[in-house]
Amino acid sequence: MAPALETRGLVKRFGGLVATDDVTFKLEQGARHALIGPNGAGKTTFINLLTGVLTPTSGQILLEGEDITRLRPELRVQRGLARTFQINQLFPAMTPLETLGLAVSERMGGGRDWWRVIGSKREIVDEIVEIAQRFRLTDVLDERTSNLAYGKQRLLEIAVAFACRPRVLLLDEPAAGVPEAERHELLATVAALPRDVSVLLIEHDMDLVFSFADRISVLVNGALFTEGTVEEVSSDPRVRAVYLGESVDE
Amino acid sequence: MQSTTAETVRTGLSRRGRWGLGEIAFWLVAAATLFFLPERHLILNEIAIIGLFALSLDLILGYAGIVSLGHAAFFGLGAYVAGILAKNGITDPLAGLVVAAIASAILGFVTSFLVLRGSDLTKLMVTLGVALVLGELANQMSWLTGGADGLQGISMGPILGLFEFDIFGTVAYAYSLVVTFVLFVLARRIVVSPFGLSLRSIRDNPLRARAVGIPVNRRLVAVYTLAAAYAGVAGGLLAQTTQFVSLDVLAFHRSADVMLVLVIGGVGYLYGGLIGAVVFKVLQDVLSAWTPQYWQFWIGLILVLLVLAGRERLTDKARFAVKRFFGRFKAQRTDAMPTTSAREI
Amino acid sequence: MLTILFDGIAYGMLLFVLACGLAVTLGLMNFVNLAHGAFAMAGGYVTAVLMNRFGVPFLLTLPLAFAVPAIIGLVLERTLYKQLYARSHLDQVLFSIGLVFMAVAAVDYTMGSQQQMIQIPTWLQGRVEILGIQVGLYRSFIIAVCGVLVVALQFVLTRTRFGSRLRAAVDDPRVARGLGINVSVIFATTFAVGSGLAGLGGALGAEILGLDPTFPLKFMIYFLIVVTVGGTTSITGPFLGSLLLGIADVAGKYYVPSLGAFVIYTLMIVVLVLRPQGLFARAR
Numbered sequence: 001m002a003p004a005l006e007t008r009g010l011v012k013r014f015g016g017l018v019a020t021d022d023v024t025f026k027l028e029q030g031a032r033h034a035l036i037g038p039n040g041a042g043k044t045t046f047i048n049l050l051t052g053v054l055t056p057t058s059g060q061i062l063l064e065g066e067d068i069t070r071l072r073p074e075l076r077v078q079r080g081l082a083r084t085f086q087i088n089q090l091f092p093a094m095t096p097l098e099t100l101g102l103a104v105s106e107r108m109g110g111g112r113d114w115w116r117v118i119g120s121k122r123e124i125v126d127e128i129v130e131i132a133q134r135f136r137l138t139d140v141l142d143e144r145t146s147n148l149a150y151g152k153q154r155l156l157e158i159a160v161a162f163a164c165r166p167r168v169l170l171l172d173e174p175a176a177g178v179p180e181a182e183r184h185e186l187l188a189t190v191a192a193l194p195r196d197v198s199v200l201l202i203e204h205d206m207d208l209v210f211s212f213a214d215r216i217s218v219l220v221n222g223a224l225f226t227e228g229t230v231e232e233v234s235s236d237p238r239v240r241a242v243y244l245g246e247s248v249d250e
Numbered sequence: 251m252q253s254t255t256a257e258t259v260r261t262g263l264s265r266r267g268r269w270g271l272g273e274i275a276f277w278l279v280a281a282a283t284l285f286f287l288p289e290r291h292l293i294l295n296e297i298a299i300i301g302l303f304a305l306s307l308d309l310i311l312g313y314a315g316i317v318s319l320g321h322a323a324f325f326g327l328g329a330y331v332a333g334i335l336a337k338n339g340i341t342d343p344l345a346g347l348v349v350a351a352i353a354s355a356i357l358g359f360v361t362s363f364l365v366l367r368g369s370d371l372t373k374l375m376v377t378l379g380v381a382l383v384l385g386e387l388a389n390q391m392s393w394l395t396g397g398a399d400g401l402q403g404i405s406m407g408p409i410l411g412l413f414e415f416d417i418f419g420t421v422a423y424a425y426s427l428v429v430t431f432v433l434f435v436l437a438r439r440i441v442v443s444p445f446g447l448s449l450r451s452i453r454d455n456p457l458r459a460r461a462v463g464i465p466v467n468r469r470l471v472a473v474y475t476l477a478a479a480y481a482g483v484a485g486g487l488l489a490q491t492t493q494f495v496s497l498d499v500l501a502f503h504r505s506a507d508v509m510l511v512l513v514i515g516g517v518g519y520l521y522g523g524l525i526g527a528v529v530f531k532v533l534q535d536v537l538s539a540w541t542p543q544y545w546q547f548w549i550g551l552i553l554v555l556l557v558l559a560g561r562e563r564l565t566d567k568a569r570f571a572v573k574r575f576f577g578r579f580k581a582q583r584t585d586a587m588p589t590t591s592a593r594e595i
Numbered sequence: 596m597l598t599i600l601f602d603g604i605a606y607g608m609l610l611f612v613l614a615c616g617l618a619v620t621l622g623l624m625n626f627v628n629l630a631h632g633a634f635a636m637a638g639g640y641v642t643a644v645l646m647n648r649f650g651v652p653f654l655l656t657l658p659l660a661f662a663v664p665a666i667i668g669l670v671l672e673r674t675l676y677k678q679l680y681a682r683s684h685l686d687q688v689l690f691s692i693g694l695v696f697m698a699v700a701a702v703d704y705t706m707g708s709q710q711q712m713i714q715i716p717t718w719l720q721g722r723v724e725i726l727g728i729q730v731g732l733y734r735s736f737i738i739a740v741c742g743v744l745v746v747a748l749q750f751v752l753t754r755t756r757f758g759s760r761l762r763a764a765v766d767d768p769r770v771a772r773g774l775g776i777n778v779s780v781i782f783a784t785t786f787a788v789g790s791g792l793a794g795l796g797g798a799l800g801a802e803i804l805g806l807d808p809t810f811p812l813k814f815m816i817y818f819l820i821v822v823t824v825g826g827t828t829s830i831t832g833p834f835l836g837s838l839l840l841g842i843a844d845v846a847g848k849y850y851v852p853s854l855g856a857f858v859i860y861t862l863m864i865v866v867l868v869l870r871p872q873g874l875f876a877r878a879r
Binding site for chain 2: 621627675678679682684685686688689690692693694695696697698699700701703704812816819820823853854856857860861863864867868871
């Protein structure tokens with residue numbers, strides 16, 4: 001079986017700067033894979049290449065064995081590659097209900113439907129209910145998103161991506177900025193994501209990485225520095241030097 | 251637990267599609283003016299047309315977030331198309347409207363690709379430029395448009411072969427009102443559909459809209475084209491009911507006025523354009539009776555004050571008051587259905 | 596042919612003086628000020644009133660044609676405009692259109708709707724022949740005055756402390772503030788000078804462009820073209836844009852009068868679609 005997501009010799013240059021340096025990377029089916037690296041290592045550029053916000057200078061990106069290197073961002077989502085954002089990117093004037101309804105109906109090809117009212121399809125309703133329960137949003141479904149507590153917004157951020165029913169989910173620092181009290185809920189929700197979704201987690205927080213991931217890749221200066229199991233990477237002295245050492249003073 | 255959540259979801263999603271009491275009242279009052287204010291039908295006709303025009307601007311400004319200073323391009327094109335058709339023997343009003351709508355939609359579709367890129371300022375200039383080019387064309391092609399003298403000698407046939415236009419403007423008003431109503435119902439349906447929801451999401455956060463798989467550009471092209479068609483119909487109505495078209499339909503102040511109308515009524519909810527049209531015309535009437543030449547000064551002042559005071563806050567407040575007023579009736583009537591605020595339509 | 600070029604340059608330089616304030620407002624404050632033409636009109640009317648009612652000589656009115664709009668600009672900036680910097684472009688557009696409507700109606704009310712006549716001094720009238728080219732004296736005067744202004748502006752912007760602070764504020768207001776630059780004073784000064792220059796342009800151009808209450812609406816589009824086509828990142832962009840527009844407009848009206856302004860509007864759209872940042876702006 002082809003890996004869920006794969007890059008081959010991926011390079012991105014901005015002028016003279018090499019932001020992504022020949023990255024060849026595999027995300028296996030059903031994996032819980034973490035991508036770590038010090039600030040400025042090129043994690044965000046890498047994500048933007050995967051999702052199609054940026055076009056690579058050279059190299060290939062494959063989603064379940066199919067080349068998506070030149071595909072437009074929205075088409076990648078439709079093929080099953082969804083992401084969350086490090087800084088919340090929600091629809092502040094809409095309710096979580098509408099947000100989820102949008103994502104679900106869009107995925108079912110309903111976005112071109114300009115005639116029916118959105119709630120009239122049973123399968124849409126059922127799916128929203130399921131997602132709302134999974135992400136503990138049932139009690140705030142009808143509130144304006146901008147009025148939600150930050151922790152709930154963070155959950156919604158993941159829920160929207162999940163509502164695209166991805167094969168591969170890219171989580172960009174899902175716990176960033178979440179207060180300690182709400183952290184546990186968030187981590188439990190992330191841990192309970194169904195196993196048929198392959199997850200690539202971009203994270204700073206070592207607790208989250210160690211409790212969640214079964215494989216870790218380390219990105220330094222745009223290049224893949226090392227990759228291995230949690231034990232291998234956490235005991236690698238070089239990783240400690242470049243990454244763990246640096247994260248202490250943050 | 252499961253079933254109550256499902257219920258919340260179902261009502262929450264379909265609520266916006268339901269007609270509120272205030273809305274029904276609004277249209278009943280509009281219909282009543284057909285019978286009770288016969289001497290005002292000429293101005294009411296204008297209100298209906300401007301209302302439809304402002305509604306079309308709302309589709310692109312309020313629902314898709316494109317700032318346009320040249321919306322008169324589509325209005326004017328519709329007016330000239332309808333006028334020229336009638337002058338050349340195709341006098342059936344509805345056929346004229348359909349052709350006007352198609353012509354404007356084509357122009358809208360083509361020019362929509364120009365406004366997808368660039369900053370607000372670029373969009374503003376491009377839309378303005380399109381209207382200016384069209385105005386210049388109409389001016390130069392006087393063999394077709396009558397140039398600066400205007401397009402004269404339009405005579406319309408009866409609507410559906412049944413109703414002749416009369417000199418009091420009653421039939422004209424009824425015609426414009428019905429067309430506006432039908433297109434309003436259609437627009438209302440569209441904005442609560444999944445398509446409409448995706449437009450709101452694009453206005454709210456285009457980055458995330460893309461990230462849930464919405465083809466943002468295609469949606470914007472679609473709504474821009476639709477809005478152009480609506481504006482074309484409004485222009486066509488003006489040409490048919492006043493039986494005259496001048497270069498004025500393409501002028502800058504048309505685009506500015508319609509924006510003003512929409513802003514007075516409130517951007518981003520369909521009644522904004524209609525209410526704005528009523529307020530604008532009444533204001534214009536009162537002010538120009540008071541200071542015939544200089545009413546523009548007061549319009550300008552209102553605009554400045556409106557912006558300084560925070561127009562969104564003001565319209566929200568007004569709407570909240572209206573909602574509370576109608577809410578009182580509703581509270582006695584229903585227990586389960588949460589009411590929709592007008593803002594959300 | 597060369598006369599047309601000459602007239603076009605004079606016209607273009609005039610446009611630059613009229614529009615450069617707008618370039619700075621847009622570039623510096625990211626503020627869409629459609630009311631810029633109203634300041635130009637104010638300058639024009641200051642000159643007209645002083646000359647026709649009080650018999651002040653043309654040249655002496657010019658400093659006032661600069662000062663009065665500059666003061667109006669300063670007052671408006673401090674009281675009204677500054678509240679709108681952080682608002683949406685739509686709000687700025689609406690606000691400034693409102694101001695234009697008010698200015699047009701107010702001038703119409705106080706001064707009447709007719710064209711204002713400005714009698715330029717006799718020593719500036721007529722044409723002379725230089726190297727076989729028919730050259731209007733008044734247009735040469737305009738070129739000279741505007742040329743001096745352009746050089747002075749360029750000097751102020753690139754060589755003085757004020758200029759470097761202004762450029763810092765253009766690049767990043769937040770960083771500029773962090774460096775201890777009083778950005779709001781710079782904004783206000785720049786706005787006032789821009790309004791004053793527009794007023795001066797309005798006074799100088801009254802003879803060529805005409806002067807009546809609809810001036811701000813009629814020329815708004817020209818100012819906007821200069822700024823959007825030229826780009827707002829430097830002063831040279833709008834300058835080249837003005838010259839281009841001036842020459843194209845004069846030549847267009849002379850050679851293909853039937854096309855009118857059609858060519859210019861179409862060109863503007865093409866430029867904006869191909870280069871949304873402006874023709875002479877460096878791509879960021």
